[in-house]
Amino acid sequence: MITLEKIRQRAEADARTYGYYLNPDVDFLQSLLEGLKKNEERYGYPSCPCRLASGIFEFDRDIICPCDYRDLDVAEYGACYCGLYVRKDVFKGKTPLQPIPERRPLEKQLRAYAASSKTEIHKAEQSAAAPPKDEAKQPEMVKKLWYCKQCGYVVFREDPPYVCPICKAKREMFAEIKIQLSLVG
Amino acid sequence: MITLEKIRQRAEADARTYGYYLNPDVDFLQSLLEGLKKNEERYGYPSCPCRLASGIFEFDRDIICPCDYRDLDVAEYGACYCGLYVRKDVFKGKTPLQPIPERRPLEKQLRAYAASSKTEIHKAEQSAAAPPKDEAKQPEMVKKLWYCKQCGYVVFREDPPYVCPICKAKREMFAEIKIQLSLVG
Amino acid sequence: MITLEKIRQRAEADARTYGYYLNPDVDFLQSLLEGLKKNEERYGYPSCPCRLASGIFEFDRDIICPCDYRDLDVAEYGACYCGLYVRKDVFKGKTPLQPIPERRPLEKQLRAYAASSKTEIHKAEQSAAAPPKDEAKQPEMVKKLWYCKQCGYVVFREDPPYVCPICKAKREMFAEIKIQLSLVG
Numbered sequence: 262m263i264t265l266e267k268i269r270q271r272a273e274a275d276a277r278t279y280g281y282y283l284n285p286d287v288d289f290l291q292s293l294l295e296g297l298k299k300n301e302e303r304y305g306y307p308s309c310p311c312r313l314a315s316g317i318f319e320f321d322r323d324i325i326c327p328c329d330y331r332d333l334d335v336a337e338y339g340a341c342y343c344g345l346y347v348r349k350d351v352f353k354g355k356t357p358l359q360p361i362p363e364r365r366p367l368e369k370q371l372r373a374y375a376a377s378s379k380t381e382i383h384k385a386e387q388s389a390a391a392p393p394k395d396e397a398k399q400p401e402m403v404k405k406l407w408y409c410k411q412c413g414y415v416v417f418r419e420d421p422p423y424v425c426p427i428c429k430a431k432r433e434m435f436a437e438i439k440i441q442l443s444l445v446g
Numbered sequence: 447m448i449t450l451e452k453i454r455q456r457a458e459a460d461a462r463t464y465g466y467y468l469n470p471d472v473d474f475l476q477s478l479l480e481g482l483k484k485n486e487e488r489y490g491y492p493s494c495p496c497r498l499a500s501g502i503f504e505f506d507r508d509i510i511c512p513c514d515y516r517d518l519d520v521a522e523y524g525a526c527y528c529g530l531y532v533r534k535d536v537f538k539g540k541t542p543l544q545p546i547p548e549r550r551p552l553e554k555q556l557r558a559y560a561a562s563s564k565t566e567i568h569k570a571e572q573s574a575a576a577p578p579k580d581e582a583k584q585p586e587m588v589k590k591l592w593y594c595k596q597c598g599y600v601v602f603r604e605d606p607p608y609v610c611p612i613c614k615a616k617r618e619m620f621a622e623i624k625i626q627l628s629l630v631g
Numbered sequence: 632m633i634t635l636e637k638i639r640q641r642a643e644a645d646a647r648t649y650g651y652y653l654n655p656d657v658d659f660l661q662s663l664l665e666g667l668k669k670n671e672e673r674y675g676y677p678s679c680p681c682r683l684a685s686g687i688f689e690f691d692r693d694i695i696c697p698c699d700y701r702d703l704d705v706a707e708y709g710a711c712y713c714g715l716y717v718r719k720d721v722f723k724g725k726t727p728l729q730p731i732p733e734r735r736p737l738e739k740q741l742r743a744y745a746a747s748s749k750t751e752i753h754k755a756e757q758s759a760a761a762p763p764k765d766e767a768k769q770p771e772m773v774k775k776l777w778y779c780k781q782c783g784y785v786v787f788r789e790d791p792p793y794v795c796p797i798c799k800a801k802r803e804m805f806a807e808i809k810i811q812l813s814l815v816g
Contacts, residue, residue, distance in 0.1 A: 271521070274464075274517065274521045276465075277464060277465025277466070278464050278465055278611075279647060280648055280650065306596070306619075327613055335644075404593075404598075406600070410688070411676070411692065412788075412796075413786035413787050413788035415600045415785045416597070416599060416600060417591075417598050417623055429641050429644050429645045429697075430695075431641075438776075440625070440810070442812075455706040458706070459649075459702065459794070462649060463649050491781070507781065510781050591785070592783075600785045601783035601784060601785060602783050602808055603783035607783070625810070
């Protein structure tokens, strides 16, 4: 079972690793953690408490907490989009928290909403017609092996991360690993 | 040569990266570091100073410091099983250190002990009969490429980690990367 | 466009993740960040401000900031070769900064210089003879998939890192991942 304590422990461990802090406003922090718990219970993964998830894992992947945009936002604005993770100067009240623009690409937002509404229609049709045979088929994204040309870090994703978590190289430093196979006759 | 200083430097670097602290009890810390040094000298790897190693790398892998269980234990109890790595609140004396249950699966414990005793018998037989030809054959574990479905982190291991070191997703978020090869005739 | 602010943000994010600090000498730090910016503009990557880069990515890869040698140097001497990243005790002035010997292998230094001068000659010949058709061909290094035998961390590099960024295992813990393919007739 998912407890609020486990949700908090995960967020704290994540903050410790990246040298971030959780939001110093105790009530606000509590509401964010409760949002994460609700999403984990509803979808099976803790998607961002301040964004609308589609409920389809592959389309929500980039907004599962910590979202793909967090590290860029904390570096640039001192906090992630939600305000869950903040930089030390913001935590200490030395830098005021400013509004953070949504960095999630519009096409990912649209893709998620489009898929989400189709799933809703699909589910509605199924429940009206016959008992559902299996789960609505989850879309499969084409994943690739990417590596950071600077430090060699390897990920298996649809697209490379915005920042290398190991050496902080920018996204442009990632390239695809291709497997070559030659049969010589 | 392995010096106590190198052992300490490695532990400190590891603590810094994850935002942990080394045990504040100077004498206790010293004894743990000496235990790590002894194991590194004896086995060639710094296995956990508070667990019995088999001396067979593949069977001890999960208890090489930092062990596979550390991050879960620090998150839940504020310290790893040994007490080498502690959370800031424990370091500052704000949270008392509590006993930490052994999280290592029983089957891994048994596997290591069984293999260890067989090796001992094997070694004894060899030294009684003839001069040993080569090292007791090390067991080969079947390793797989796993990836974290949330952030894409890739590992090559027998089984996935309990927590993704990059995004802190739980073990269930890991899936196997399979290589498909199609020859069409 | 590359701003000094972006260069600073990247360095700060990197320091936070590894629990390092940026050099406390504000003017010295500023000059290092400006050096990184200059290199990023000149070469397309932020190579070490205190080492001579060849301008050829594959030959400079190990000295792109954070360089391959940083973590060993911070652990052993309290600072990286440049003094950009320092340990907390150095940041707080508790430990004096000492001179740090160059850890970059001589063969990598020589390889870069040799290639660099050849490129210069090549460029000079080209510009004297005819308009250059394409960029001087970049050398291709043979990269391999390596994994840390201790934690399973995977990298795609010419050679393994000196320290595993995930578990801090030493370089000797890295081994190559080989793909076996069997066709049975």
